Amino acid sequence: MPPLPAPFRALALAGPRRAAAGESQALLRGRCVPLSGALLFLSIGAVSAAVACRTGCAFSHRRFPFLGVRGLSSVRMESASTTVPSIVVYVTVPNREAGKKLSQSIISEKLAACVNIVPGIESVYWWEGKVQTDAEELLIIKTREALLDALTEHVKANHEYDVPEVIALPITGGNTQYLEWIKNSTKQK
Numbered sequence: 001m002p003p004l005p006a007p008f009r010a011l012a013l014a015g016p017r018r019a020a021a022g023e024s025q026a027l028l029r030g031r032c033v034p035l036s037g038a039l040l041f042l043s044i045g046a047v048s049a050a051v052a053c054r055t056g057c058a059f060s061h062r063r064f065p066f067l068g069v070r071g072l073s074s075v076r077m078e079s080a081s082t083t084v085p086s087i088v089v090y091v092t093v094p095n096r097e098a099g100k101k102l103s104q105s106i107i108s109e110k111l112a113a114c115v116n117i118v119p120g121i122e123s124v125y126w127w128e129g130k131v132q133t134d135a136e137e138l139l140i141i142k143t144r145e146a147l148l149d150a151l152t153e154h155v156k157a158n159h160e161y162d163v164p165e166v167i168a169l170p171i172t173g174g175n176t177q178y179l180e181w182i183k184n185s186t187k188q189k
Contacts, residue, residue, distance in 0.1 A: 083179040085145040086171040091155055091164060092123060092136045099137045102158055111151045112143035113185035142182055145170070146189040 089112075093099040096119065103115035118138040125132055143151060145168075152166045171179070 082183070083176060084183045086179055086182050087143060087145045087148060087168045088171060089139075089141040089143060089148070089151060089166060089168045091139040091141060091159075091166055092121065093139060094134070094136060094160055096137060098160055099139055102155065103139060105158055106141065106151065106154060109154060110185070110187040111147050111154055112141045113182040114142045116140040142171075144182065144186050144189070147186060150189070 091102070093102060096117070099117045103117060106112050106115055116139070118140060121136045121138045123132075123134050123136050125134075141151070148168050155164050155166050
């Protein structure tokens, strides 16, 4: 028979033998600690799952699709008629000047409401058969979901890279006034 893992060995050894007077309390505590730890771990998981379902965390919908729970923040975005589906788009650029130039052209074309330029990004990536490392800057672009294709084409046409990074993440909720501002500051498709 293969050896038991350590926690099970302690339980197996404690079972058949008779404990001395002082040992019985220690054995009982030894059994309770792993059991109470497991129960605590399971309770925390159940509580966080329940909270996630109630708060509309996207994690809860993906993790528990069988519950039929739709995230509250998604519903809030869809039902708020004063906003439109919005996204955050990441684009990396080689330097500050390229970032400013691309940001200004994106805003001038009303393809986005706002572009943040984040300096000091170091990117490590696979390119042309080897690992590359470059200092870059990150553009964080807030726009309408419907403008993603136009924004992507604009970036590809005005970027220095052969294959510029353009990745989008959905905005599932937030300050309604800010989301309205995104809608009002961008062109309609």
